[in-house]
Each structure stands twice: as structure tokens, then as C-alpha cells.
Amino acid sequence: MSKVIVVTSGKGGVGKTTTAAALGTGLALRGHKTVVIDFDVGLRNLDLVMGCERRVVFDFINVINGDAKLNQALIRDKRIDKLSIFPTSQTRDKDALKREGVDRVMDELRAEFEYILCDSPAGIEHGALSALYHADHAIIVTNPEVSSVRDSDRIIGILASKSRRAERKEAPVMEHLLLTRYSPERVRRGEMLSLDDVKEILAVPILGIIPESESVLKASNTGTPVILDPTSPAGRAYDDAVARFLGEQRELRFEKEERRNLFRMLFGRA
């Protein structure tokens, strides 16, 4: 049975695309046939973050309009065998994601892939609604910051009312909280909402904590999903999140400050 996972947040800039790229890569690394779809019509970026921007020929809208076959638009990742990227188009017509077209493409993808990750655009407009409509699971990407938490709450409400599962009165979309750009040090100083604060407010089970890390920018600079960098705390945290999603028990790392290591203090930070 294939599973559709939406990576969503309401607010922009919290790490949706970084997360979609990392989790998709992680699932494929573990042997699951996975596709990551960019739903951000007009603002294509997943291709850049995943390092395949020069291989885009056809896109989501071409396939919806019947101008290209699905297999012509899917880009096979060069690093990981079971990973494909489905780029969106740069058209400015936001309503290009026609409902029937998206339905048809999702059916085709379900027949071919185990995991279908939908990278949602920010906001609560047509693109974001299309991205979450088919979801079986939702990864709510949230920063420990007031506007992000409020927008996540909003998206959680929309998942419960506007998803296909809600419309059909099926079991609800399974929600998972992913807290990104977390700084245990600032939490200790009382400057940042803690994991417990956010959990209490949103009441969504936690999938992972991604610590604020310089390696995320470095990874996107080179178009390498950060999960492929074993020296990166964020990469390791994403790996934990993938393992948990697949049912493994893993302790939450990065919630507390790591003990300072003299060696690391002298020879640079990871």
C-alpha cells in the first residue's frame, strides 16, 4: 500500500522543502521507492534543493495537461536508486493544478511508488490545499516561534476539514510534528518555546527535532539533501525522524544541549 505524505506548515520559510528533500531521501535510502513532488507552482525550488535543476524537462503541469507522460517528467536521483523527483512548473497561473488532473497523477504515482511526499507551498490557498488533499500522513513543520505555531494550528484545522479523508469521513490524516530550527541553548535561557510548549499547544505527536544548524545552508548551496551529510546534526536528526516514521523507537536527540566537547570547541563546529 502506498502512502501519501504532505509536508506542510502554513508559514513560509520554516523548512518544508529542506524537510521534504531530507525525508524523501531518507525513505529511499532505506529501500522504499519514493517520489518527492513540488506543489509550489510558480516558485519551483525542490529541484534546486535536491540538486537536479538542470535535468528538468517536463513538469507537473505538463503532465496534468497531458503534454507529457509521467515518466518523462519524473527525474531519477543520481545518488539514490529508489528516489525520484517530480518538479513543478514555473507558470504563474496558480490554478494550473486542476483537481481532476492532480487526482489522476496521484493515482498513477500510487501505482508506482511506496511513498509519495508532497512538498506544500506556504499559505492556505489552492496550492497548499491541493498538496494536502490526498494525504494519508501530514508532517507539520514548525519553528519554535509564535507565528509559525499559530499557522501550524491553522493548517491542522484545515487537514481535519479539507482533506480527502475528511471529505470521505475516513480515518483522519495522521499528523506528525517536526520541530525545526530548534536551539536547546535558547530554550534553556527561556528565549525560545520548548518542545513541551509546542506539543502542549498543538497537541500533535512529535516526529523529530531538527536543531538549528549551519549545515542546512551548506547542503542547499550544493543541492545535497542534508540527510546525506553524516557530520551534520540536522542530517542525523532527519535520519532519526525517518526511522521513527517507519516505526523504529529512537530517543529524541537534540532536545537538550550536547555537552561541550573540548576537541570540537578547538577544531570547529559541526
Added chain:
Amino acid sequence: MRLLEYILPQRPRTASVAKERLMLVLAHEHAGSEGSEFLPALRNDLIAIVRKYVAAKDDAIEVKLGHQGKAAVLEISIELPGKSGRRAHAN
């Protein structure tokens, strides 16, 4: 570092302020969205009924959906015109 933080006077903990503000605003938004379909209509009907008996102003009636523990509470507050501007409460 930690030692210094113990010695120096505590700075205000902005995270707890953030949490309080968030909980308040979300409680409001949830209350608003739950009754959003019927609350405005209910308010208009109530004004019409009250007007049969007294000359109440348009903004004399407040209808709010709140929470007390697990129960949802509909609070209707009607300001009656009169000497002291008495408010009648019905829950």
C-alpha cells in the same frame, strides 16, 4: 556560562510570554471557528426577539462561544437600555 546566569539578575523569560499569548489567541480562534456558521445568525435572531420587548441597540447583544474545561459554553450578554445600563446574563 551557567554560573554567570545564576549570579546575574534574571532576564525576562520571553518564551513563557510567547506561550501565553499563543494559547490565548488560539483559544479565541478556535472558539470563533467552531460557531462561525451559526453565531452571526443567532445574534441577529436574538436582537429581533429582544427588540419586540425593548428598544435595544444593534451592538447591545454579544454572543460568544467559550470553553470551561471540556464543555463548550455559549455566553449571551444583553445590554438593556435603562437607568443604570444593567446587563442581563444568560448562560
